[in-house]
Amino acid sequence: MIKDLTLKSSLMLCFLLCSIATSNAQAAKSGTYKNFLGMEFVTVPGGSFMMGSPSNITGIMFDELPQHKVSVPSFQIMSTEVTLAHFKDYIKESSRIDLVTDEFMDANSHGDAAPVVFVSWNDVRKFAYWLNQNKPASDKGSYMLPSEAQWEYACRAGKDTDYCGTGTAGSLGWYTSKTTVYQQTVAGKSPNAYGLYDMSGNAREWVEDCYHDNYENAPSDGSAWTNQCQSTNRVLRGGSWKEEAEKGRASNRLSAKLTSRSPIFGFRIVRILK
Secondary structure, eight states: OHHHHHHHHHHHHHHHHTSOOOOTTSOOOTTEEEOTTOOEEEEEOOEEEEESOOTTSTTOOGGGOSOEEEEEOOEEEESSOOBHHHHHHHHHHHTOGGGOOHHHHHHTOSOTTSBOOSOOHHHHHHHHHHHHHHSOTTOOEEEEOOOHHHHHHHHHTTOOOSSSSSSOSTTTOOOOOSSOOSOOOTTOSOOOTTSOOSTTSSSEEEEEEEOOSSOTTOOSSSOOOOSSOSSSEEEEESOOTTSOGGGGSTTOEEEEETTOOOTTEEOOOEEEEO
């Protein structure tokens, strides 16, 4: 028993110390912002779009209705999902070794450049809170989970297509297949028009909103829908490596408890300028 505990402790220590170091000195690309953990953000212009799905599409899910117009102010969103490297840095700097369970290690054994998974809505909210508390004074942004409207608006990138940038998923999303049996390195496929990767597959992404089983009375200003909550469930978007391609549609939604963790549950963060 003592030997097993020692081995587990050694593996956890290696898990943290073997993390790829984040380079704060790396210059940001034009039109992007890179924060102190090396997370790269893309500016999404404000505008309006039709959220959800038209009612005349065969097989559409009821929770994607009614389609409704939403106006979204400009914001910044990560160009990729939060990677294991980013999350390792957070675990190390925040002393959240409690997150490094056997299940977490098993689910995240596919490289530092893959999206971190097996994180709950509560976990990612604490991650965003930690970013806000530990950012340098020069960082004038505020970090949070995207609202569901922000996520879909960024995903569509000004287009009315089934997936996040095109009419088919193959060129931009990782979904279940004979060769895709775990999450893949981020940015391995094509981005959408805003330069955002993996929004139609790889890991499901938590958003801020409570889950409602339809869009009746949903906000029209791009904000998160956190009142009139029907349960403690929250929303995940974007499909995953373990689901069929259609689950990566721009309007597809998944409901899960805010404490749920899964090998397909990941996230990305938005940054709002003050």
